[in-house]
Amino acid sequence: MRLPGAACQGGAPFAGGEVGLGVALPAEERVRALHWFRSDLRLRDNVALAEAAARGERLVCAFVLDDRLLGESGAPARIRFLLDCLGRLDADLRRRGQRLVVRHGDPCREIPRLLEQARAGLLTFDRDYAPFARTRDATISRAAEKQGVEVLDCKDRVIFEGSELRTQQGTPYRVFTPFKNAWWRRYREEQPGPIGPIRLPPPVGGLAAGSLPDAAALGVAGDATEIPVGGEEAARRRLRSFLAGPVARYREDRDLPALDGTSRLSPYLRLGAISARTCVDAALELAQAEPKAEPGVRSWVEELVWRDFYHAVLSDNPHVLRRNFRPEFDRVRWNEDEAGFAAWCEGRTGFPIVDAGMRQLARTGWMHNRVRMIVASFLTKDLLVDWRRGERFFYAKLVDGDPASNNGGWQWAASTGTDAQPWFRIFNPVTQGERFDPKGVYVRRFVPELAKVSARFVHKPWESPAPPADYPAPILDHASRRLEALRRFEVVRSG
DNA sequence: TGAAATGTTGGGGCG
DNA sequence: ACGCCCCAACATTTC
Numbered sequence: 001m002r003l004p005g006a007a008c009q010g011g012a013p014f015a016g017g018e019v020g021l022g023v024a025l026p027a028e029e030r031v032r033a034l035h036w037f038r039s040d041l042r043l044r045d046n047v048a049l050a051e052a053a054a055r056g057e058r059l060v061c062a063f064v065l066d067d068r069l070l071g072e073s074g075a076p077a078r079i080r081f082l083l084d085c086l087g088r089l090d091a092d093l094r095r096r097g098q099r100l101v102v103r104h105g106d107p108c109r110e111i112p113r114l115l116e117q118a119r120a121g122l123l124t125f126d127r128d129y130a131p132f133a134r135t136r137d138a139t140i141s142r143a144a145e146k147q148g149v150e151v152l153d154c155k156d157r158v159i160f161e162g163s164e165l166r167t168q169q170g171t172p173y174r175v176f177t178p179f180k181n182a183w184w185r186r187y188r189e190e191q192p193g194p195i196g197p198i199r200l201p202p203p204v205g206g207l208a209a210g211s212l213p214d215a216a217a218l219g220v221a222g223d224a225t226e227i228p229v230g231g232e233e234a235a236r237r238r239l240r241s242f243l244a245g246p247v248a249r250y251r252e253d254r255d256l257p258a259l260d261g262t263s264r265l266s267p268y269l270r271l272g273a274i275s276a277r278t279c280v281d282a283a284l285e286l287a288q289a290e291p292k293a294e295p296g297v298r299s300w301v302e303e304l305v306w307r308d309f310y311h312a313v314l315s316d317n318p319h320v321l322r323r324n325f326r327p328e329f330d331r332v333r334w335n336e337d338e339a340g341f342a343a344w345c346e347g348r349t350g351f352p353i354v355d356a357g358m359r360q361l362a363r364t365g366w367m368h369n370r371v372r373m374i375v376a377s378f379l380t381k382d383l384l385v386d387w388r389r390g391e392r393f394f395y396a397k398l399v400d401g402d403p404a405s406n407n408g409g410w411q412w413a414a415s416t417g418t419d420a421q422p423w424f425r426i427f428n429p430v431t432q433g434e435r436f437d438p439k440g441v442y443v444r445r446f447v448p449e450l451a452k453v454s455a456r457f458v459h460k461p462w463e464s465p466a467p468p469a470d471y472p473a474p475i476l477d478h479a480s481r482r483l484e485a486l487r488r489f490e491v492v493r494s495g
Numbered sequence: 496t497g498a499a500a501t502g503t504t505g506g507g508g509c510g
Numbered sequence: 511a512c513g514c515c516c517c518a519a520c521a522t523t524t525c
Contacts, residue, residue, distance in 0.1 A: 255496085369496095370496085373496070377497095412496085421496075421497085422497090422525090423525090424497090424498090424524080424525040425496095425497045425498075425525085426497070426498070426525090427497065427498085428497080428498060428499090431497085431498075432497090479499095482498080482499090482525095483525095486525055489525095490525095497525105498524100498525090499523100499524085499525085500522100500523080500524070500525090501521100501522080501523070501524085502520100502521080502522065502523085503519100503520080503521070503522090504518100504519085504520080504521095505517105505518095505519090505520105506516105506517095506518095506519105507515105507516090507517100508514105508515090508516085509513105509514090509515090509516105510512105510513095510514090510515105
């Protein structure tokens with residue numbers, strides 16, 4: 001267990017805390033605190049909330065619905081998931097004598113106003129690494145400090161930040177493997193387990209609670225995506241069931257999209273319904289008790305290291321959201337293939353593994369990671385469409401859509417990123433399908449037109465003696481597009 | 496967290 | 511018995 005103050009940069013350390021959490025400061029040192037919930041929608045193992053609780057004589061728990069973000073993302077499934085998580089967070093707070101105070105509007109206006117209304121002396125929130133958020137948070141912190149409010153901006157959504165892991169030269173890591181090695185080294189030193197239970201101070205009286213809008217009010221009621229149940233309890237259940245079985249086979253099963261071999265925790269991690277710390281700690285504890293599970297646990301934890309890596313990359317290189325990480329790739333010419341892009345979006349390219357993935361995304365707001373790589377390779381190397389268009393589409397559809405990981409994944413697949421797939425490595429959608437979905441169970445699940453095609457032809461139905469009449473013929477020839485991609489990317493060598 | 500082309504090796508058929 | 515060819519299997523190189 002770790003004291004919460006240790007995680008907060010720029011804030012006073014946890015002054016009262018020789019013991020664990022929940023040990024309040026002496027009354028005279030306590031203030032009215034406002035915890036601003038963002039992507040940390042949980043009451044357990046929440047660093048910034050723990051700070052507010054430990055230092056607060058009274059506490060306001062607030063959430064601001066920012067229409068700019070809601071509207072801009074155009075992501076109805078994720079908004080519905082967010083509303084579900086917020087409703088459950090509010091219910092959890094009410095069970096503990098608290099409540100979620102909801103405001104609608106620009107946080108730069110709403111947070112200072114709430115601080116004033118609550119006569120708060122402390123503002124806490126979890127640190128966000130996206131450029132837009134950093135600008136916003138800096139503005140709000142300045143305003144709060146001008147009001148005489150202390151601000152604690154706490155590391156919470158990642159285990160280690162980029163600034164905590166530097167190369168020998170003191171520069172940010174650009175390659176995953178050394179980053180990962182440094183991450184493990186630091187993890188062994190620090191052992192950053194989850195923090196203990198948080199005892200919440202009573203609410204500040206006289207503040208309008210506001211109310212959560214329903215899906216209709218946010219214009220997402222018509223969305224039919226089959227999203228998971230939100231909230232902290234669902235997240236913890238999911239972690240428990242994953243650790244109780246699938247994780248032991250994770251290293252072998254994670255690449256097989258027909259199986260439920262992955263944790264499916266990404267939507268919960270995205271909104272902080274569960275913390276990465278809790279996940280890693282529980283997994284490593286299992287590996288300790290159950291050595292057979294060790295390889296699976298290790299490879300699963302490494303996926304969370306990728307998550308830290310991409311947050312670090314974004315934090316140190318904010319330009320990646322708009323531009324190629326590696327500028328030499330600016331010379332690559334992309335296609336304006338509207339018809340091809342539409343076929344890709346709608347899952348009717350005629351390549352079963354690609355179409356199954358895109359239809360899984362449309363139906364469930366989630367896609368198996370192996371298939372994400374395949375469809376991303378198809379868009380960027382077969383259709384030769386700019387990766388940013390794929391990134392935007394994913395961001396609009398994914399329930400787990402996160403700027404850092406989404407951008408990292410796309411720049412990896414497009415070969416334009418840090419430690420990316422070398423540009424001459426081009427996935428063959430048929431080979432990938434045959435290798436990772438040998439019996440076609442996954443593709444048939446999402447592409448019912450293929451139900452009657454034998455396993456032999458299920459990834460290349462055009463070669464079947466009786467191709468299904470209702471499934472499209474392939475929209476392109478992979479072999480020739482591959483050669484075209486190699487020609488297009490050639491310009492990164494010299495110019 | 497590739498795939499395809501090219502090179503090498505070795506066994507077997509066969510004149 | 512021997513050389514030659516074919517080709518699968520595997521390894522290496524190239525993109």
